[in-house]
Amino acid sequence: MVMMVKVKGLIGRFWFGVGGGIVLAIVVVIIGLRGTQKAMSSTFLFSGVVPLRVRSVLTPANPATDRASMASSSGAKWAQKTITLPPLRRGCHLITPKILKEIREDLSDFNCGLAHVFLQHTSASLTINENYDPDVQADTETFLNRIVPEGNSAPWRHTMEGPDDMPAHIKSSMFGCQLTIPITKGKLSMGTWQGIWLCEHRDAPTARRVVVTLNGI
Numbered sequence: 001m002v003m004m005v006k007v008k009g010l011i012g013r014f015w016f017g018v019g020g021g022i023v024l025a026i027v028v029v030i031i032g033l034r035g036t037q038k039a040m041s042s043t044f045l046f047s048g049v050v051p052l053r054v055r056s057v058l059t060p061a062n063p064a065t066d067r068a069s070m071a072s073s074s075g076a077k078w079a080q081k082t083i084t085l086p087p088l089r090r091g092c093h094l095i096t097p098k099i100l101k102e103i104r105e106d107l108s109d110f111n112c113g114l115a116h117v118f119l120q121h122t123s124a125s126l127t128i129n130e131n132y133d134p135d136v137q138a139d140t141e142t143f144l145n146r147i148v149p150e151g152n153s154a155p156w157r158h159t160m161e162g163p164d165d166m167p168a169h170i171k172s173s174m175f176g177c178q179l180t181i182p183i184t185k186g187k188l189s190m191g192t193w194q195g196i197w198l199c200e201h202r203d204a205p206t207a208r209r210v211v212v213t214l215n216g217i
Contacts, residue, residue: 079106079214085198087205090164092129092137095210096195100188103212113183113216120209123168123202125175131195144171144201168201175199183216 083102085095099117100107107115119126130136148167149155156166179196182189198208 075217076215077109077217079103079109081106081212083210083212085208085210087207088198088200089205090200090203091141092127092197092199094131094134094137094195095198096131096190099196099210099212103214106214107183107188108186110183110214110216111185113214115181115183115188116213116215117179117181117196118211118213119177119198120211121177121206122172123165124206124208125172125177125199125201126179126210127175127197127199128179128181128190128194129197131193137197140199144174144199148174162203164201164203171199171201183214 081103083099085098103115117126129140148170150167151163154163154167158166158169181196198210200206200208
């Protein structure tokens with residue numbers, strides 16, 4: 001009786017059930033794999049049983065899906081651009097038009113992917129919110145100012161850069177400095193009323209840098 005068993009790598013020993021009992025099979029020939037899809041044969045010796053021929057074949061775990069995945073990844077591409085935003089007064093500002101203007105040419109090359117938007121500052125932040133009614137931006141600024149105390153009576157130790165600096169750091173951590181947005185057919189796949197905001201938390205207007213990285217197919 002001949003049994004075909006697939007093995008991978010270097011094999012030391014096997015336990016097989018033969019005729020209701022357990023027989024220890026010791027490999028006498030070490031199998032070496034040289035290159036993809038190269039098969040070699042070895043023989044296991046058993047005591048009192050017919051020799052068992054073993055065929056070693058290196059194949060993908062799931063040929064259909066693995067090869068498709070590799071084909072897709074090989075076609076993936078990247079693009080990156082640093083955008084400088086002009087100084088903006090303290091508050092929340094819709095910057096979607098500016099971002100799209102700067103990345104439109106690269107963005108159109110992607111059918112499916114992700115856009116990562118990263119702000120290189122610690123006293124401002126990014127968020128996605130209302131893109132129509134500017135009252136939402138004003139109300140959000142009011143909310144931030146009420147929950148993060150500011151001024152000489154505030155309990156902050158870091159005051160060397162002004163009374164608005166430490167509150168700006170806290171607000172920046174609250175909203176964060178990065179966003180990830182899906183790309184669909186050359187466009188940022190945001191909701192109808194969604195927009196990208198830059199939230200400026202300092203009193204003195206400062207130019208801000210945003211790094212946009214695109215990845216996909």
